[in-house]
Amino acid sequence: MPGSSRRLGFVAGALAAVAVCALAATAIAQQPRSRAASPEAATAAYFASVRDQPLLLKAFLSEMPKGGDLHNHLTGAVYAESYMRWAAEDNLCLATATMTIVAGACDGAAGRPAVADVLRNATLFNQAINAMSMRHWNPALNGHDHFFATFEKFGPPSDRTGDMLAEVAARAAAERAIYLELMVTPNGPATRQRGRTAGWDPDLAGLRDRLLAGGFEDVVAEARRQIDAAEARQRTLLRCGAAEADAGCGITIRYIAQAGRAGVPEQVFAQLLAGFEIATRDPRFVGINLVQPEDDPTAVRDFSLQMRMIDFLHGKYPGVRIALHAG
Numbered sequence: 001m002p003g004s005s006r007r008l009g010f011v012a013g014a015l016a017a018v019a020v021c022a023l024a025a026t027a028i029a030q031q032p033r034s035r036a037a038s039p040e041a042a043t044a045a046y047f048a049s050v051r052d053q054p055l056l057l058k059a060f061l062s063e064m065p066k067g068g069d070l071h072n073h074l075t076g077a078v079y080a081e082s083y084m085r086w087a088a089e090d091n092l093c094l095a096t097a098t099m100t101i102v103a104g105a106c107d108g109a110a111g112r113p114a115v116a117d118v119l120r121n122a123t124l125f126n127q128a129i130n131a132m133s134m135r136h137w138n139p140a141l142n143g144h145d146h147f148f149a150t151f152e153k154f155g156p157p158s159d160r161t162g163d164m165l166a167e168v169a170a171r172a173a174a175e176r177a178i179y180l181e182l183m184v185t186p187n188g189p190a191t192r193q194r195g196r197t198a199g200w201d202p203d204l205a206g207l208r209d210r211l212l213a214g215g216f217e218d219v220v221a222e223a224r225r226q227i228d229a230a231e232a233r234q235r236t237l238l239r240c241g242a243a244e245a246d247a248g249c250g251i252t253i254r255y256i257a258q259a260g261r262a263g264v265p266e267q268v269f270a271q272l273l274a275g276f277e278i279a280t281r282d283p284r285f286v287g288i289n290l291v292q293p294e295d296d297p298t299a300v301r302d303f304s305l306q307m308r309m310i311d312f313l314h315g316k317y318p319g320v321r322i323a324l325h326a327g
Helices: 011-030 037-048 056-061 080-087 122-131 143-150 162-176 188-198 206-213 214-237 265-281 296-302 301-317
Strands: 069-072 093-095 100-102 178-182 252-260 285-291
Touching: 011 252, 037 056, 056 178, 069 206, 080 100, 080 122, 080 162, 093 206, 100 214, 143 178, 162 178, 162 214, 162 252, 206 214, 206 265, 206 301, 214 265, 265 301, 296 301
Parallel strands: 069 178, 178 252, 252 285
Antiparallel strands: 093 100
């Protein structure tokens, strides 16, 4: 979740963690074992020996190789602090009434200070980070609503897909993961607009034909170009190919095309169609998914209809995987 800020609070703690990592690696190597003992057995023995030693245990688990991070919402995986930093770079404003990053003319007196100024105001900055993340949220309040409300607050910086890819890939590598499966909305604005233009038609076959006949392939092609550009930006930021390349360059990244279940039917269908189309054409996209709150009134009302949409499209694109979820 953005801005979770689960970082060590003091320099001494950070230095201690680094020292413990080195000690842990050395300790594992020095563990006495018989010639017949396997690396797995030696690792299990060391794990047992540090179970009650938090610093050593944390270092051990941090360094342990991980597999893949699945069902990762890219927008929500970026720290709120990063969104604020990018907003300052782009001369954006913070609407303090809602703690939302917005474009346009900034005016501190009118409740729209420049984000660059907010970065120098510790009180306001911390209020913004708390609003954009689950940091310090009040358990007495509705965490579900607070969580979902954060996504609307990131504003224009959440379009910096390449920067976002670089951040999550670098962090995944630091956590010893090797694979990321990120959920994104392929060319979302254009897809939603095509859905609005087409209008709703309960005849899903006819609606699909109308969308495809209206140049929908161009929307899909642009979505792929956007991912190409984002990945190029990611490689630049991580210095991939250079001697000092970030370890994040070695992370394998794949995508799940998402559609927002809280939209009107024609937009949901258009987004789903885009997901099925792009997953058929681009091997980087490994499936489709619905996102947004399952208990949203529109999502509840249209649940059966949306399942019918997916069932229909799966019949047209049987090779596309479906990753539905509840939460």
